[in-house]
Amino acid sequence: MKGIVLAGGSGSRLHPATLAVNKQLLPVYDKPMIYYPVSVLMQAGIDEILLISAPDYLANYVALFGDGASLGLKLSYAVQPRPEGLAQAFVIGRDFVGDDSVALVLGDNIFFGAGLEGMLARARARQSGATIFAYAVEDPERYGVVTLDGQGGALRIDEKPKAPQSPWAVTGLYFYDNRVLDIAAGIRPSPRGELEITDVNAAYLRAGELHVERMSRGYTWLDMGTHDSLLEAGEFVRTIQKRQGQLVAGLEEIAFRQGFIPLARLREQGAALARTDYGRKLLAIAADHA
Numbered sequence: 001m002k003g004i005v006l007a008g009g010s011g012s013r014l015h016p017a018t019l020a021v022n023k024q025l026l027p028v029y030d031k032p033m034i035y036y037p038v039s040v041l042m043q044a045g046i047d048e049i050l051l052i053s054a055p056d057y058l059a060n061y062v063a064l065f066g067d068g069a070s071l072g073l074k075l076s077y078a079v080q081p082r083p084e085g086l087a088q089a090f091v092i093g094r095d096f097v098g099d100d101s102v103a104l105v106l107g108d109n110i111f112f113g114a115g116l117e118g119m120l121a122r123a124r125a126r127q128s129g130a131t132i133f134a135y136a137v138e139d140p141e142r143y144g145v146v147t148l149d150g151q152g153g154a155l156r157i158d159e160k161p162k163a164p165q166s167p168w169a170v171t172g173l174y175f176y177d178n179r180v181l182d183i184a185a186g187i188r189p190s191p192r193g194e195l196e197i198t199d200v201n202a203a204y205l206r207a208g209e210l211h212v213e214r215m216s217r218g219y220t221w222l223d224m225g226t227h228d229s230l231l232e233a234g235e236f237v238r239t240i241q242k243r244q245g246q247l248v249a250g251l252e253e254i255a256f257r258q259g260f261i262p263l264a265r266l267r268e269q270g271a272a273l274a275r276t277d278y279g280r281k282l283l284a285i286a287a288d289h290a
Helices: 037-043 058-064 086-094 116-125 180-186 197-206 227-242 252-256 263-273 278-286
Strands: 001-009 048-053 072-081 102-106 107-113 128-134 144-148 152-158 168-174 212-215 220-224
Touching: 001 058, 001 086, 037 107, 037 116, 037 227, 058 072, 058 086, 058 128, 086 102, 086 107, 086 180, 102 220, 107 116, 107 168, 107 180, 107 227, 116 128, 116 227, 128 144, 128 220, 144 212, 152 197, 152 212, 168 197, 168 212, 168 220, 180 197, 197 212, 220 227, 227 252, 252 263, 252 278
Parallel strands: 001 048, 001 102, 048 072, 128 212
Antiparallel strands: 102 168, 107 220, 128 168, 144 152, 144 168
């Protein structure tokens, strides 16, 4: 399975903070926003990742991650000339995905919960179809919404409905088999001129192959699209890390636990950041496994 992180968009809702920098490079407590979605793909065991961003900012991501080798990853980069919908990621990333299945995560989303890795493993294990991750919210009209039957199966999916029939918002994390490449290539732009991910999911729903993983109590999903939600996300990460003493989206830790890098590499990277709490936590994790 390949992974795609879509870190495009103009970031206009966060102006003036994003007038000179891509939104996904803003700090969320102690690390760049982009760390959080990358960490989700890594927790799913995915080590081949394509990062898509606007042409003005792609060099910043290359400076941040390089080829990904320090994390045991194989990172590729691609330009999104204009933000024309989430499903555009599969048009841009077609050659990268090749004949494989693919997971897409949005660059401004945080996912956290004790059972997250198990949920990701179930989604990855499905040989065919699509898997979306749903989260109950108070304002579902702001999102794509999936309506469920009594067994948790998808009945319908709607993009920003004025009168939602369900509280279950579709989050920015999606797993697909290889058919998604042709489905995305065949959909038409919506009235707002975008290739809608809801149309892709609806195609799988019509085929009876849209699976839903419900993120119920004990999980956190945050979409960092506004100043308030960005601050909320930073406070959430700080609270977890200070009170529980664990890293949220510590890429080096995840790389070690997934077997992408050896213990010696984890220790080296912790030492390089030893003046920070982040680096000291990496060193503590390395010491626990020595």
